[in-house]
Amino acid sequence: MILFATSDKGGTGRSVTSCNVALRCALQGHDVCYLDFDFGSPTAGAIFHVDSAARGITGGRGLHSYLEGSVSAPVELDLWRHIERAELRPPPAGAARLVLLPGDEGGGEFPIDDEMIDRCQRLLRRLAEEFELVIVDLSAGRSYALQLALEVTARPALRAVTTRWLVFHRWTRQHIIAAAGLAYGDHGIVATGVDKGHVRDQLDDSVRFVRTAVPAPESSQFAGLLPTQAAWLQETDAELQKLAARRRVGRSVLLGSVPLDPVLQWREQLILDSDVRTLQIANKETNAALDALAEDVLNDDSWEGL
Amino acid sequence: MTGVDVVFAETSATDRTVEIPLSHLSVELGHLYMEELVDGSVDLATYFGRIASWTGPDQLADLARVPRARLRASTCVLVDDYAAAPLGPDVVVPRLIAAARSAGLTIDYIARESGCAAPLGGVGALAGLPPAASLADLVESLIVADPAAGFNGSRPPPHENGWLCNGVRSPADGARQAMRAPVAWQPPVENRAHRHSIFLDVEIWREQAPGRLWSCPFLATVWQLLRLGQLRVLGQPAVTQVDIDPDDLPTTWTQFPTIARLPGRAAPFAAYRTLSVLDGRFVPVEHAVRMTLGQVAVDPTVAEQTLRRAGREKVPLPAELPDRVGHVFLGG
Amino acid sequence: MGAEGGGCAEAKDATSAGGRSDVLVGEVRTGLLANSRALTEPEATAVVALSPGSQVRVSARPVPHAVSPGLTLGVHCPVPSASGTRRDGLGTVLSRASLTSGRLVQASTHARIVLGGRGSVIEGRRPWAHHLVHPGTIEVVGRLPADDLADGFLLTATGDGPGVVLDLGAVCGRLLDQVQESPILDQKLPFRARRTRFRFVLLPCRHTAAGESFHHSSAGDSDTTSGSSRAPGHVCRVDFVVADETVRTLRMHGSGLSLVDVVGLCEDFALHDWLLTTVQHVVAGSRVRAGGGGRLPSQLKPVIDHLLHVWMPAARVGEELLPVWVGLEQRAGFSRQWESLVGWIRDQLSLSLLAVLGDGAR
Ligand SMILES: Nc1ncnc2c1ncn2[C@@H]1O[C@H](COP(=O)(O)OP(=O)(O)O)[C@@H](O)[C@H]1O
Numbered sequence A: 001m002i003l004f005a006t007s008d009k010g011g012t013g014r015s016v017t018s019c020n021v022a023l024r025c026a027l028q029g030h031d032v033c034y035l036d037f038d039f040g041s042p043t044a045g046a047i048f049h050v051d052s053a054a055r056g057i058t059g060g061r062g063l064h065s066y067l068e069g070s071v072s073a074p075v076e077l078d079l080w081r082h083i084e085r086a087e088l089r090p091p092p093a094g095a096a097r098l099v100l101l102p103g104d105e106g107g108g109e110f111p112i113d114d115e116m117i118d119r120c121q122r123l124l125r126r127l128a129e130e131f132e133l134v135i136v137d138l139s140a141g142r143s144y145a146l147q148l149a150l151e152v153t154a155r156p157a158l159r160a161v162t163t164r165w166l167v168f169h170r171w172t173r174q175h176i177i178a179a180a181g182l183a184y185g186d187h188g189i190v191a192t193g194v195d196k197g198h199v200r201d202q203l204d205d206s207v208r209f210v211r212t213a214v215p216a217p218e219s220s221q222f223a224g225l226l227p228t229q230a231a232w233l234q235e236t237d238a239e240l241q242k243l244a245a246r247r248r249v250g251r252s253v254l255l256g257s258v259p260l261d262p263v264l265q266w267r268e269q270l271i272l273d274s275d276v277r278t279l280q281i282a283n284k285e286t287n288a289a290l291d292a293l294a295e296d297v298l299n300d301d302s303w304e305g306l
Numbered sequence B: 001m002t003g004v005d006v007v008f009a010e011t012s013a014t015d016r017t018v019e020i021p022l023s024h025l026s027v028e029l030g031h032l033y034m035e036e037l038v039d040g041s042v043d044l045a046t047y048f049g050r051i052a053s054w055t056g057p058d059q060l061a062d063l064a065r066v067p068r069a070r071l072r073a074s075t076c077v078l079v080d081d082y083a084a085a086p087l088g089p090d091v092v093v094p095r096l097i098a099a100a101r102s103a104g105l106t107i108d109y110i111a112r113e114s115g116c117a118a119p120l121g122g123v124g125a126l127a128g129l130p131p132a133a134s135l136a137d138l139v140e141s142l143i144v145a146d147p148a149a150g151f152n153g154s155r156p157p158p159h160e161n162g163w164l165c166n167g168v169r170s171p172a173d174g175a176r177q178a179m180r181a182p183v184a185w186q187p188p189v190e191n192r193a194h195r196h197s198i199f200l201d202v203e204i205w206r207e208q209a210p211g212r213l214w215s216c217p218f219l220a221t222v223w224q225l226l227r228l229g230q231l232r233v234l235g236q237p238a239v240t241q242v243d244i245d246p247d248d249l250p251t252t253w254t255q256f257p258t259i260a261r262l263p264g265r266a267a268p269f270a271a272y273r274t275l276s277v278l279d280g281r282f283v284p285v286e287h288a289v290r291m292t293l294g295q296v297a298v299d300p301t302v303a304e305q306t307l308r309r310a311g312r313e314k315v316p317l318p319a320e321l322p323d324r325v326g327h328v329f330l331g332g
Numbered sequence C: 001m002g003a004e005g006g007g008c009a010e011a012k013d014a015t016s017a018g019g020r021s022d023v024l025v026g027e028v029r030t031g032l033l034a035n036s037r038a039l040t041e042p043e044a045t046a047v048v049a050l051s052p053g054s055q056v057r058v059s060a061r062p063v064p065h066a067v068s069p070g071l072t073l074g075v076h077c078p079v080p081s082a083s084g085t086r087r088d089g090l091g092t093v094l095s096r097a098s099l100t101s102g103r104l105v106q107a108s109t110h111a112r113i114v115l116g117g118r119g120s121v122i123e124g125r126r127p128w129a130h131h132l133v134h135p136g137t138i139e140v141v142g143r144l145p146a147d148d149l150a151d152g153f154l155l156t157a158t159g160d161g162p163g164v165v166l167d168l169g170a171v172c173g174r175l176l177d178q179v180q181e182s183p184i185l186d187q188k189l190p191f192r193a194r195r196t197r198f199r200f201v202l203l204p205c206r207h208t209a210a211g212e213s214f215h216h217s218s219a220g221d222s223d224t225t226s227g228s229s230r231a232p233g234h235v236c237r238v239d240f241v242v243a244d245e246t247v248r249t250l251r252m253h254g255s256g257l258s259l260v261d262v263v264g265l266c267e268d269f270a271l272h273d274w275l276l277t278t279v280q281h282v283v284a285g286s287r288v289r290a291g292g293g294g295r296l297p298s299q300l301k302p303v304i305d306h307l308l309h310v311w312m313p314a315a316r317v318g319e320e321l322l323p324v325w326v327g328l329e330q331r332a333g334f335s336r337q338w339e340s341l342v343g344w345i346r347d348q349l350s351l352s353l354l355a356v357l358g359d360g361a362r
């Protein structure tokens, strides 16, 4: 399966959440690879604690170089060799492959041409052959990266490969509206995809939403709230639920929801069991939410047509 | 280095490549445009007369590099019916035969250009060709482009949508990325030029509904390859000659064989070498043909069979296809 | 008229004579075909019918095998060199794709590199048609030691990099992609498996005394196997190196060998190496998460269904090169490892059957 991670806005938590999902899937024994298609700022390396590729990779062998045609294959980093977290050394027993294809350091957005589409399609098809889950983290909004993704997945060679779309958004009015717009609005994923040759219903069915950094009013975080504040939070939350449903981003298309987490608020990183149990810095709810998300991503039932 | 290295030609039950009979020389007795036959602007008897003075038996034996007594040569004419065919075989063929005879020439084979672009039919489908694939499609798939200096295989070979050249084109202008200075003009370069470049860029086909429109030089290349006996489909001859009766000719070219054999004791159609006696105006076309032939890689088994056979027959034969093709160009 | 000679041309061997030497370089990539089930023979034939009008070679025994016609690509670039010497080569590389058992796919690309040709200036200007007469040959202008070329080809990290040197791996990888993209395939793989890369060179024997063998262990901490043999084909020395999880290299010294057969040997070797690597990986994974109560680990089923019967070592290796196989087999212990993996899988299968029976009895 190829899973495209998108969001209308930057800073939604798309990359951090996707990286954590990738890690969890690999820990559960599924071969995973992660492509940093956030061409404007390729920083997946930093989230995966890979210092040598924190802002993309040097030497002109990253995804930018590959798509532009200056190398015949992009670098594939075996993350089990590169993640600088002691808890993951050696890789836990039963862990499957976890590979990062970083962008080029200093790489930027670029316009798309036909040869680039060919190269992108070849790469994605090959990775889908070798990995159970290929996560492609796309630049925010209606970007070249998103356009490229919609273009290649409409090609005959990728049509037979299962491709799915995740739209990440924060739990606010503006983010809900923006996420719905990106999926279903003018020049959004579905509209553009249909333009490029996708079948509307299929594409529509393959879009799901992930809510990030969601404040949970009932959680201990908000224990000290005044009754009025707590009531207001409940009310707002209910309103947002209604808004989401109206905009077609309600529960039926919700794949998961990650609570607001103190660690992630401060730092883009992987959440490991030790962060919850030993260090007790991350919330166990976050851990559970990420686990559930990883499971649902790979569970065909959660992608059943509506 | 002599002989041919065929690395992937192993024998197996399914891999049989048929040899076809070969003459020493295939002689093309001129080429006329269909319009010239229609408007009668060319005096055919005079035309063939001039050709005859270049195709005497001694001259041919010399070109074929065999003693005159042993010479096997066949003659042929290619009818230009691809673009338009206002006159049918029943009109054109007798006219050509009569005019050639008046000059003392015998035409052994008459072929139609459209045959090179016509669907191969049943064999094509078996061979992994699209159903409507023609000889021209087959030959296009045999092109191995002369690589520009620096081509190391890391990218797919550039495909130029219907054009083939003998070097590196002048870089296209128009800066790709914003804020970058436009590139200064650079000349095209011929690969392995002899001091100076003679750059040639040839149109192979053009998209024109309902399909491809093949260029005249490319169909002429297919024609040369047929005359050199180098084309096979799944190991079988790509075209076989069909006997025709000059007294019973069809009215349209589609009913006419791709290569027709006229009655008589003709030597085999295909030959080790070819000679084309043509008007000087065909120089550009034939230049293009030579360049294209130089970038066609025929089935190595076929190439090797031909060389071996020439060796057995003691016929000197160059390994490179363009060197097997000879021309006489007539002035006005 | 029959096919005389049957088109079986004995390719030039890798020899060194008169200051000239030929080095065969090549790469084989192996992977699992992107299809849910094994292809039938007509399907397999259609998938590798990559050159219109040319024949696909098929054989049914001992395992179904379909090979595409040879595909020729022109190149004009520096050839590899460990010392960084820049020597331009001009010629063509040959590739072919093959399917084994309708299940495994391989692409292989190779070229015979002719070093130190005579008059350099003249040769540099030979018409392109000359190079098409010798498909799969690259002529190099200027002096370059064969070992420098071989080391450059085998040892430079991975190829694929930004560079100007001959990139056989890229040609090979594209061909494998092209086959996998065939519309005949449903893209539903029964399980995931990594592709492997197998790079090989064939060099002239260093000592001309026929059959003289010598071997010393290669430098480096990688898993090295050396074997030697005294075959009539004069294979003097073979080094097989497992360079990393997916890259293997084979360096062979020999003379009087048919290049067709050497390429065939390498493809067969790469195939079995891939089988071993893949099954090993699956078994290692299922040992960790072995299902309780004697249940068959789910990952094993596709391996049993799709791979176990493909193991048929040296099925397509010619007489002359058989000793190389045998030698490598002994040193690298391919068959021993395979037997033990298969044995373990069988045990799991029996255990799971017992468990099912036990459930029934209760
Ligand atoms: N569940 C969460 N709780 C708190 N902060 C989060 C959460 N998820 C992500 N963040 C933070 O939000 C910021 C933006 O996340 P990032 O993944 O970089 O967004 P995007 O990829 O959408 O631009 C980062 O600082 C990240 O650590």
Ligand SMILES: [Mg+2]
Residues within 6 Å of the ligand: A014, A015, A016, A038
């Ligand atoms: Mg991001």
